Amino acid sequence: MTGLSALILVNNNFNMGNLVNEFNEYRTKMNKVILSKNNLVIKRLWNLDTNTYEDGVLDKKTKEMLGLVASMVLRCDDCIKYHLGKCYELEVSTDQMYELFAVANIVGGTIVVPHTRRAAEYWEELAGEKIAG
Amino acid sequence: MTGLSALILVNNNFNMGNLVNEFNEYRTKMNKVILSKNNLVIKRLWNLDTNTYEDGVLDKKTKEMLGLVASMVLRCDDCIKYHLGKCYELEVSTDQMYELFAVANIVGGTIVVPHTRRAAEYWEELAGEKIAG
Amino acid sequence: MTGLSALILVNNNFNMGNLVNEFNEYRTKMNKVILSKNNLVIKRLWNLDTNTYEDGVLDKKTKEMLGLVASMVLRCDDCIKYHLGKCYELEVSTDQMYELFAVANIVGGTIVVPHTRRAAEYWEELAGEKIAG
Amino acid sequence: MTGLSALILVNNNFNMGNLVNEFNEYRTKMNKVILSKNNLVIKRLWNLDTNTYEDGVLDKKTKEMLGLVASMVLRCDDCIKYHLGKCYELEVSTDQMYELFAVANIVGGTIVVPHTRRAAEYWEELAGEKIAG
Amino acid sequence: MTGLSALILVNNNFNMGNLVNEFNEYRTKMNKVILSKNNLVIKRLWNLDTNTYEDGVLDKKTKEMLGLVASMVLRCDDCIKYHLGKCYELEVSTDQMYELFAVANIVGGTIVVPHTRRAAEYWEELAGEKIAG
Amino acid sequence: MTGLSALILVNNNFNMGNLVNEFNEYRTKMNKVILSKNNLVIKRLWNLDTNTYEDGVLDKKTKEMLGLVASMVLRCDDCIKYHLGKCYELEVSTDQMYELFAVANIVGGTIVVPHTRRAAEYWEELAGEKIAG
DSSP states (O other): OOHHHHHHHHHHHHHHTHHHHHHHHHHHHHHHHHHTTOOHHHHHHHHHHHHHTSOSSSOHHHHHHHHHHHHHHTTOHHHHHHHHHHHHHTTOOHHHHHHHHHHHHHHHOGGGHHHHHHHHHHHHHHHHHHHHO | OOHHHHHHHHHHHHHHTHHHHHHHHHHHHHHHHHHTTOOHHHHHHHHHHHHHTSOSSSOHHHHHHHHHHHHHHTTOHHHHHHHHHHHHHTTOOHHHHHHHHHHHHHHHOGGGHHHHHHHHHHHHHHHHHHHHO | OOHHHHHHHHHHHHHHTHHHHHHHHHHHHHHHHHHTTOOHHHHHHHHHHHHHTSOSSSOHHHHHHHHHHHHHHTTOHHHHHHHHHHHHHTTOOHHHHHHHHHHHHHHHOGGGHHHHHHHHHHHHHHHHHHHHO | OOHHHHHHHHHHHHHHTHHHHHHHHHHHHHHHHHHTTOOHHHHHHHHHHHHHTSOSSSOHHHHHHHHHHHHHHTTOHHHHHHHHHHHHHTTOOHHHHHHHHHHHHHHHOGGGHHHHHHHHHHHHHHHHHHHHO | OOHHHHHHHHHHHHHHTHHHHHHHHHHHHHHHHHHTTOOHHHHHHHHHHHHHTSOSSSOHHHHHHHHHHHHHHTTOHHHHHHHHHHHHHTTOOHHHHHHHHHHHHHHHOGGGHHHHHHHHHHHHHHHHHHHHO | OOHHHHHHHHHHHHHHTHHHHHHHHHHHHHHHHHHTTOOHHHHHHHHHHHHHTSOSSSOHHHHHHHHHHHHHHTTOHHHHHHHHHHHHHTTOOHHHHHHHHHHHHHHHOGGGHHHHHHHHHHHHHHHHHHHHO
16 A cells, blocks of 8 residues: 555545544533533533443443434434434444434424434444444 | 222223323413414414434334434423333333433433423323223 | 303303404413513513514504414414404405415425414414404 | 310411421322332432432532522422422521522512512411421 | 635635534534434434424514523523524514513523523624625 | 743633633623623623622622522523633632532532533633643
């Protein structure tokens, strides 16, 4: 591989994972700041949040989809990104994702559309990373 | 069976299905009023709403759970009742339902708790009807 | 007219205006309680609220429709009732009202539907009072 | 005391504490139902909720006022009732309460007004119980 | 015209239409991505959305204002931008727009203020383009 | 001090106050645009907003905390920034701030978490400016 191709590959990876990386890095950085203040309620709430999505009588994948659709109708872009990442890891397909988007748009109305655009963009990036890998 | 016992049985049935019947009757009555006005956008939106929850790459049961959790975090008691009814028909178990309630409460916070109380009450009634039947 | 007919007429009026009267009476009673506490911010906000809907470069009727659609997507049943009353006084037609309902349902999604049912019921009552009058 | 006076006294107490009692009884009844299902996330969230409002570097009274104003702008009537009860126990004065109501109405707008009416009614009842006692 | 003037003109146009162009381009790009997935519910919802704002017993201009005020109180910046664009095309005046902003701020409270700032900025740009043209 | 150190100091100040300055400058600029349109309802609402947070039977500091927690559960980042600035001026401590954050997260749920991250970042900057001064 020539140096030029290598450079293009790096750039491609960077572009494709741009939104994903930025989201994850900011999230990690600020979670550290918040946890460093040792507020017990916040710490316990965050632990509980993790437990909520673990396998139970509903499996993880279903629970992450529940978390995602809830985040979409509440129109919380960062929450959406987080659950999109988890759904991607748990192998929700693109067609399944769009059926979920459809539920969110019907329940929450056209005000969910701009958030669906950003969700679709993030989902493309997640899929792009896989292809690049 | 004496007349008195019969009366008690009727009353029991009535009490158990009280919330469910009231909800369904009011919903049916007012939907008729609204549809009688022939607003095409509303008619088409309602048709589309029905299509949204049909089997696709996600099955009906998953979609109804998505609709329910969305309704819970948006705190729409009547929407919650509707999807609880559907989830009950589609044989979501009580344990599954409470895991769904947990997601709704974690994502939406303690303001979802009063709606969870009313959802739990309605779910008991739905289960009660089955037992009574 | 016999005493009995008179009684029936009174009852009819009462039934038709039931929701409307209950809403207006409770609103009046509690507004008095609140204003009796002499909180200046609340008093001034309420005055300002009245001014907001007065004729300007947009006429009253348009402004009341704006207030109504805003109340519908925010799903505030009592706010909806208030603006429905005003829209009725300002001679918004039933067809116009349902086009407004359609906007509210498209923007706000199916979670607005239960509020639309209650709005439709209240609107019928308002129209019923006119017929009775 | 005659039988009649006793009856009137009972009625008075009943009327004054009507909203408060109904709220507390329904809340207690449904909390039992929910907790009986042993969903750990819900149980832990409810424990955490209790801890949140305990004395810390902010005192209980301030925290209950924070919980109340949050409930008001989110327009959750039952959450409002709960925190009104706590604020009353912690001796928030009526004038302080109305300054809190003013913040909620300014931040959340006139859609908070109907919830303020119900809050004011509940607050009167709480104060009435004290007088009656 | 000198090269320098041409450059300035380009820059002016660019600056004036910056927010408007960015919004429209991103919207167009992501709508294409979403529609390429062929989810029928989403496609039909979007068609329905277009129909909602067509002339009926309420004219387009009124309907776009209804859509705008609904978007403002729901605090959806991209929805606001979309309807601002439509209102501008349909010749809503600046004074009319600010009366609409006033309704949104009164109904939705001071949390609508930051969205009003961004709406005002976008409206200035829309007006600026006209002047530049 | 060498030129280089001076440059670093300037940069540090700039970096620390970046979010705070950007927020304040944009807010000031757009408030001017809005007020220049002379809409009386908006002007009076903004005056009233200022009055709401003045010392009364609740002190300024408590009121600003009420405004902040309300802004957090309503997830309005710019409103949060504004009240964080005021709380900082009124000497709310970092531990007090995090107890307030905890109330907001418990009442409003995990969808408040991303807003808490941005609030924490802004709060760090405010504290950084003090140290720099």
